[in-house]
Amino acid sequence: MGKREYGQFCGLARAAEVLGQRWTLLILRDLLTGPRRYSDLTAGLPGIPSNILATRLKELEGDGLVTRELRGRSVLYRGTPRAEELAPALDALGRWGAAAMREPREGEVVTEGSLVAGLRAAASGGKAPPETRSRVYVVRAGEAAACAIVRDGVVTVEAGEHPEPDLTVVAGPGFRDLLAGVIDPAMAVESGAVTLDGDAALLSEFSATFRIPYSDAVGEPMNSSR
Numbered sequence: 001m002g003k004r005e006y007g008q009f010c011g012l013a014r015a016a017e018v019l020g021q022r023w024t025l026l027i028l029r030d031l032l033t034g035p036r037r038y039s040d041l042t043a044g045l046p047g048i049p050s051n052i053l054a055t056r057l058k059e060l061e062g063d064g065l066v067t068r069e070l071r072g073r074s075v076l077y078r079g080t081p082r083a084e085e086l087a088p089a090l091d092a093l094g095r096w097g098a099a100a101m102r103e104p105r106e107g108e109v110v111t112e113g114s115l116v117a118g119l120r121a122a123a124s125g126g127k128a129p130p131e132t133r134s135r136v137y138v139v140r141a142g143e144a145a146a147c148a149i150v151r152d153g154v155v156t157v158e159a160g161e162h163p164e165p166d167l168t169v170v171a172g173p174g175f176r177d178l179l180a181g182v183i184d185p186a187m188a189v190e191s192g193a194v195t196l197d198g199d200a201a202l203l204s205e206f207s208a209t210f211r212i213p214y215s216d217a218v219g220e221p222m223n224s225s226r
Helices: 011-019 024-031 038-044 050-062 087-098 110-123 175-179 183-192 200-208
Strands: 066-071 075-079 135-141 146-151 154-159 167-171 194-198
Touching: 011 024, 011 167, 024 038, 024 050, 024 075, 024 087, 024 110, 038 075, 050 066, 087 110, 110 135, 110 146, 110 154, 135 200, 167 200, 175 183, 183 194, 183 200, 194 200
Parallel strands: 135 167
Antiparallel strands: 066 075, 135 146, 146 154, 167 194
């Protein structure tokens, strides 16, 4: 029996064999935002040892979750359709993990992949107001930027900027409190949790569309009106 095997004929055990290795979920997170070169993956995963990244990519390729192709002189890694099936599960795990987050721990950074994944997970917990027209939001957090497009009630999130956003939101300390409903849009602006460029009135729609849970240390919902 291989070292990754649990010896059980169980779908969850099989999934754990594939996904339970260190860094695997984050590699898939980044590949689900789009194709990446090896150097892109390294830059988006600060602290990952090069040998571990190479091993995980090889394992994921063998498991049918990653393909690689030559693009000029570069090798491009891409998530397969089977990997894309994991997106709802990764979003759910991201929302679950976000519930216990407050402020970044020392040394933690926001990457392009983590920002895209965080907004995508938040969108699955929110709901655009019925009267919402098509909107384009750009969110910046540190060096990372993501573009979120709301169209016909469907939210898509991509890495990078957009040339003509309706609203640009620059995240500051306390940004997650806005998404959790702990502070309202007016308080978020006043406290510096966000800095805006564009139609500030759209911040209410933005915060209704992107929602994350808020729990205390033992996982019980906290009172969002405090």
